[in-house]
Amino acid sequence: MWKKGLDHSQKKSHYVAIVGGSVSGSEAAALLSDQGVRVVVIDQNALPYGKLEDGLPKWHHNLRDKQEAEIDKKLDHDRVRFIPNLKIGRDYAFKDLVDLGFTAVILANGAWQDRPLPVPGIEKFRDKELIYQNDLLKWYNHYHEPDYDGKQYEIKDGIVVIGGGLASLDVMKIVMMELVERKLKEKLGDDIIVDQFELEKKGIDKYLDQFGLKFEDLGIKGGTLVYRRQAKHMPLKHPQGKDPESVEKAQIVSQRILDNYKKKFHFHFIPEATPVDFIEEDGKLKGLVLQKLRTLDNGKLEKIEGETFNIYTDQVISSIGSIPEKIDGIPYDGDRIKTEGDENISKVYGYDNVFAIGNAVTGKGNIKTAKEHGSMVTQRLLDEYLQKNTQAFDMELEAYNEEVRKKTDEKIARIFTQLFDKDVPDDVTVDHIWEVSKAYQDRVGYKDYKSWIESHKPVRYEDIIAKKKAERS
Numbered sequence: 001m002w003k004k005g006l007d008h009s010q011k012k013s014h015y016v017a018i019v020g021g022s023v024s025g026s027e028a029a030a031l032l033s034d035q036g037v038r039v040v041v042i043d044q045n046a047l048p049y050g051k052l053e054d055g056l057p058k059w060h061h062n063l064r065d066k067q068e069a070e071i072d073k074k075l076d077h078d079r080v081r082f083i084p085n086l087k088i089g090r091d092y093a094f095k096d097l098v099d100l101g102f103t104a105v106i107l108a109n110g111a112w113q114d115r116p117l118p119v120p121g122i123e124k125f126r127d128k129e130l131i132y133q134n135d136l137l138k139w140y141n142h143y144h145e146p147d148y149d150g151k152q153y154e155i156k157d158g159i160v161v162i163g164g165g166l167a168s169l170d171v172m173k174i175v176m177m178e179l180v181e182r183k184l185k186e187k188l189g190d191d192i193i194v195d196q197f198e199l200e201k202k203g204i205d206k207y208l209d210q211f212g213l214k215f216e217d218l219g220i221k222g223g224t225l226v227y228r229r230q231a232k233h234m235p236l237k238h239p240q241g242k243d244p245e246s247v248e249k250a251q252i253v254s255q256r257i258l259d260n261y262k263k264k265f266h267f268h269f270i271p272e273a274t275p276v277d278f279i280e281e282d283g284k285l286k287g288l289v290l291q292k293l294r295t296l297d298n299g300k301l302e303k304i305e306g307e308t309f310n311i312y313t314d315q316v317i318s319s320i321g322s323i324p325e326k327i328d329g330i331p332y333d334g335d336r337i338k339t340e341g342d343e344n345i346s347k348v349y350g351y352d353n354v355f356a357i358g359n360a361v362t363g364k365g366n367i368k369t370a371k372e373h374g375s376m377v378t379q380r381l382l383d384e385y386l387q388k389n390t391q392a393f394d395m396e397l398e399a400y401n402e403e404v405r406k407k408t409d410e411k412i413a414r415i416f417t418q419l420f421d422k423d424v425p426d427d428v429t430v431d432h433i434w435e436v437s438k439a440y441q442d443r444v445g446y447k448d449y450k451s452w453i454e455s456h457k458p459v460r461y462e463d464i465i466a467k468k469k470a471e472r473s
Contacts, residue, residue: 014103014419015040015433019088021048021075023067024358025108027408030074035416039080040102040437044087046456048075050110054138057170058461059200076449083440084452089327092440098329098354100436101429104419106412107337107348107356113325115335117162117318119275122285125316127151129285133163133171133319140174145459155179156315157221160288162275163319164227165235169261171319173200175223176265180204183218184211193468196461203264215266224268224311226288229295231258231271270311279310287312324359345414353419357411 014037018025021043029039047053049068056064075082088094088109098105114132116123122130135151142148155178161171181194188211199207204215227234232251236258239250262269272293279287292307323335331338331349337356338349348354446452 014038015101015430017042017097017100017102017105018108019043019097019106020050020108020110020358021082022050022052022071022108022110024408025050025106026071026074028106028108028357028412029080030077031409031412032416033077033079037079037103037416040083040433041075041080042083042086042088042092042097044085044090044109046084047453048082048084051112051137054141055134056141057137057174057200058141059197061197061460061462072449072453080449081434081437081441082446082449082452083437084446084456085444086440089325089329094327094329098351100433102353102433104353104355104415105351106415107330107354108358109324109327111322111324111359113323114318115321115323117275117316117320119278119288122275122278125278125285129315131315131317133167133317134322136171136174136317140178142458144461144464148458155182156313157223158313159223159315159317160311160313161223161225161317161319163225163317163321164229167321168225168227168319169236169258171317172223172225172261172267173265175317176204176220176267179220179222180207180218183220184213187213187218193465193472195465195469197465204266205264220266222267224270224313226270226273226275226290226311228274228293228301229272231255231269233295233299234258273309275316276308279312284314285316286314288316330354342414345411345418355411355415357408 016032016037016039018028018039018041021029021041025041025043026048029041032039041048045054047068048071049064052064052067052071058064074080086092088097112134114134117130117132126132127135131153136153139151139153142150143152155175157179159175161168161175163171177196177199180199181196184194185192208214208217232255234254234257237250237253239246258269261267270290272295273290274293275288276291277289278285279289288311289308290311292304292309294302294304296302324337326332337346339346339356340349341347346356348356
């Protein structure tokens with residue numbers, strides 16, 4: 001993708017700051033460092049893996065490990081300096097970062113903030129009776145770790161999930177698997193080994209066969225998914241074209257996907273409804289008021305005036321999407337970073353040397369977007385897809401990440417051509433950049449990339465389950 005005629009190898013090195021070290025950030029770092037550019041990668045977390053670690057459900061562990069190994073190869077480089085546990089906008093001002101004198105600053109910090117549930121006043125229940133998807137996934141992926149000290153949740157029977165799409169179906173799977181594990185332990189004893197990877201792969205009914213039980217024996221009411229449109233309108237299978245026949249075929253597939261998920265994981269579904277108010281008792285959330293909607297032929301939604309109904313629940317999960325977390329000093333256009341000029345470069349509005357790549361500029365959450373892309377390319381029969389959904393999704397997300405890398409490659413090539421023929425900052429500024437970055441590494445006890453990663457990789461769920469099974473045999 002680089003222009004072959006450019007030769008920067010004999011010039012003094014430029015310095016670039018990249019905020020975010022996951023798929024697009026690590027790709028940018030690799031492309032630049034290979035061209036002789038020195039790169040400082042800043043990440044808000046101890047590990048640079050983004051939602052591969054904290055947002056991709058842990059049963060996708062094979063894909064996670066493969067993708068994270070690729071990131072490690074790109075960041076463990078002599079010309080790349082990794083700074084963990086530094087959040088721009090909280091621990092270090094964005095303006096101060098720009099003023100350090102980098103040739104360019106590239107924002108690859110993704111979309112970590114949940115889109116607020118649009119019900120006035122409901123935020124007062126957050127992390128109590130109201131849980132957001134990003135928080136739920138981080139808890140689910142890590143609560144098994146012996147030293148986990150993050151938010152703690154206990155899934156309640158009868159929970160309501162607001163949302164649509166494959167991300168919401170994953171939330172429903174988590175909900176139902178958590179309920180099944182708890183009921184199995186209540187029924188058969190705490191020492192029973194419940195393998196959620198096996199449970200996710202087989203589905204509830206087939207998994208319970210080994211215990212001689214049926215779902216009805218567990219006494220679970222089950223969770224409910226509430227979606228604002230009909231099931232056929234869920235973004236589970238995108239049409240191959242805009243013609244009516246392609247749209248209809250995609251809608252049939254989307255309906256079948258939902259029906260199969262419901263059958264496999266025993267949850268309920270309410271279509272064409274959206275929350276407009278909540279029910280409160282003694283300071284606790286006890287339910288939602290849902291507005292009935294109608295999906296018109298043109299795809300638009302219409303409120304059915306005077307038609308609302310109550311759904312009673314002790315817990316609600318909002319799964320309506322992720323957006324970039326806003327940082328002081330960066331201009332925004334709605335939920336997206338505001339850019340100007342060539343859209344293939346994504347230069348941040350008002351800055352000559354600040355750029356945005358990946359979900360930081362698209363305004364979408366990586367996993368959600370990846371799943372939507374994955375469903376678009378899925379051509380398998382539904383039964384085969386659901387029987388092998390983890391492997392299929394792994395392939396689809398890998399294809400999506402390749403697309404992210406390709407787009408990143410194109411943008412970095414354009415950025416490189418536009419900026420990197422100008423003079424490098426003087427040695428005093430360059431030395432200052434290196435001193436500041438080294439000081440932040442020293443602050444957290446960082447010595448080198450490999451040892452830092454090895455000491456901060458969490459205990460994996462699959463290793464815990466394998467150890468328990470080995471001890472039992």
